[in-house]
Amino acid sequence: MNFDVYAAVLVLLMALVTWLLRFMPFFIFGKSTPPYIVYLGKVLPSAIIGMLVIYCLKDVDMTAAPFGLPECMAVGSVVVLQYWKRNSLISILFGTVLYMALIRLW
Amino acid sequence: MKNRVAFVIKQAFYKSIPVLAGYIILGIGFGILLQNAGYGVLWAFAMSCFIYAGSMQYVGVSLITGGASVITTVLTTIMVNARHLFYSISMIERYKDTGKYKPYLIFALTDETYSLLCDGQVPDKKYGDLYRFFVSLFNQCYWVTGSVIGSLLGSVLPFSTDGIEFSMTALFAASFTEQWICGKNHIPALTGLVCSLLCLVVFGSEHFLIPAMLLITATLTVLQRQILSGEEETE
Numbered sequence: 001m002n003f004d005v006y007a008a009v010l011v012l013l014m015a016l017v018t019w020l021l022r023f024m025p026f027f028i029f030g031k032s033t034p035p036y037i038v039y040l041g042k043v044l045p046s047a048i049i050g051m052l053v054i055y056c057l058k059d060v061d062m063t064a065a066p067f068g069l070p071e072c073m074a075v076g077s078v079v080v081l082q083y084w085k086r087n088s089l090i091s092i093l094f095g096t097v098l099y100m101a102l103i104r105l106w
Numbered sequence: 107m108k109n110r111v112a113f114v115i116k117q118a119f120y121k122s123i124p125v126l127a128g129y130i131i132l133g134i135g136f137g138i139l140l141q142n143a144g145y146g147v148l149w150a151f152a153m154s155c156f157i158y159a160g161s162m163q164y165v166g167v168s169l170i171t172g173g174a175s176v177i178t179t180v181l182t183t184i185m186v187n188a189r190h191l192f193y194s195i196s197m198i199e200r201y202k203d204t205g206k207y208k209p210y211l212i213f214a215l216t217d218e219t220y221s222l223l224c225d226g227q228v229p230d231k232k233y234g235d236l237y238r239f240f241v242s243l244f245n246q247c248y249w250v251t252g253s254v255i256g257s258l259l260g261s262v263l264p265f266s267t268d269g270i271e272f273s274m275t276a277l278f279a280a281s282f283t284e285q286w287i288c289g290k291n292h293i294p295a296l297t298g299l300v301c302s303l304l305c306l307v308v309f310g311s312e313h314f315l316i317p318a319m320l321l322i323t324a325t326l327t328v329l330q331r332q333i334l335s336g337e338e339e340t341e
Contacts, residue, residue: 007145007170010179014166015156017183018190022212025194026201033195039330040323041192043294046285047322048185050298052161053282054318056275058311071275078276082283089128091283095276096135100269 070102110230117229118240125218125245129160133252134259135273136163141260142267143171150257154250159216162186163253164274178316185319193220200226207239214242216249293333297325 025033057075060068078095082088137150145167153163165186169179193215200223201211219242228234260267286295305318326333 004145007149009176010170010174011149011153011157011166013176013179014153014159014162014169014183017180018157018159018162018187019213021184021187021190022194022215025191026198026212029195029198036327036330037191037195039334040326041189041195043297043326043333044323045189045192046282046289046295047298047301047326048188049278049282049285050295051302051315051318051322052165052186052278053275054299054302054306055165055315056278058306058314071272074272075275075279078279079283082280083287086284086287088277088280088284089131091280092273092276093131095279096270096273099272099276100267103269 066106070099070106073102074099110233111236114230114233114237115240118237119244121222122241122244122248125222126248128218129245129248130252130255132160132273132277133249133254134256135270136160136167137253137256137258138260138263138267138270139164139167139256139274140253141257142270143167145170146261147254147257150253151250154246154253158214158246158249159187159190160249161274161277164277168274181316181319189217190215193217193224196224204235204238207235211235211238211242214246216245219245291333291336293329293336294326297329298322301325 029037053075057068057071060071062068074095077098078091081091081094085091133154136154137147140150140153141147153166157163157166162183165182169182174182194212197212197215197220201208204211222241222245223238228237230237282295286292289295301321302314302318305314305321308314309317
């Protein structure tokens with residue numbers, strides 16, 4: 001197998017950008033951080049997580065059987081479990097196992 | 107003094123135990139996913155060593171298999187990992203005089219490591235930096251170990267692992283719910299969902315990510331005053 005240059009470039013970019021994000025504040029902001037940046041820091045995380053949930057479900061076909069039912073039920077179980085137990089690991093494990101079982105049933 | 111060092115390292119290990127199970131299991135999920143995408147154990151090892159950002163590595167697998175462009179990759183990484191800017195901002199003071207440990211401490215500041223270290227508690231003031239270094243290092247070891255195990259498992263598991271990719275969806279759904287429970291103001295979370303859905307419908311599943319990020323940032327910028335004043339009222 002040839003070395004996958006495309007994948008290597010993407011991995012390298014992801015690593016570099018991640019490093020940049022982690023190190024930049026230490027170089028740029030000494031003690032004063034602009035209020036707008038602080039504001040974005042507060043509100044972006046939950047918005048982006050919402051976006052990522054949609055991103056994960058982007059290819060679900062609601063117009064053909066099983067009409068996205070396995071995804072809906074599994075996501076539903078994660079949300080309910082998280083509300084109930086507040087333990088991400090249990091929610092993730094249960095949701096994934098349920099999904100893997102459901103797609104074998106349909 | 108040797109005893110103190112051993113003590114501090116042991117304390118760092120105890121502190122890191124809550125992350126152990128989570129990182130091993132999420133790491134395994136990532137390793138299997140990457141293996142299923144056609145990238146073996148060296149890729150899993152390299153990504154977990156050098157990127158070391160859980161959600162981003164999951165998203166990274168779908169970027170690579172989906173044939174994402176360089177620009178999409180850079181912008182996606184910025185958006186998914188933007189929160190690291192803010193972890194770093196809040197650690198500027200604490201990491202100021204950490205000397206030789208500083209580069210690694212900054213590099214290894216993941217969500218989980220941040221949550222363990224943000225309270226600023228250390229067992230021994232004199233060895234605070236050593237302690238933080240080992241908490242960070244233990245956590246990364248769990249993550250790397252998990253992804254390597256997953257990658258090896260993915261190639262030998264006797265049963266089909268179809269559907270394992272759902273662990274990524276479940277990971278995000280769980281953190282979304284957790285942030286929803288903890289957050290007083292739900293406008294940012296709703297902004298994320300609504301803007302993304304809107305862009306998904308308008309631009310289609312191939313091209314919606316970048317418009318969605320721009321729309322989210324723009325919307326949150328426009329709503330800045332309302333959201334901030336809403337927070338002051340509830341506090």
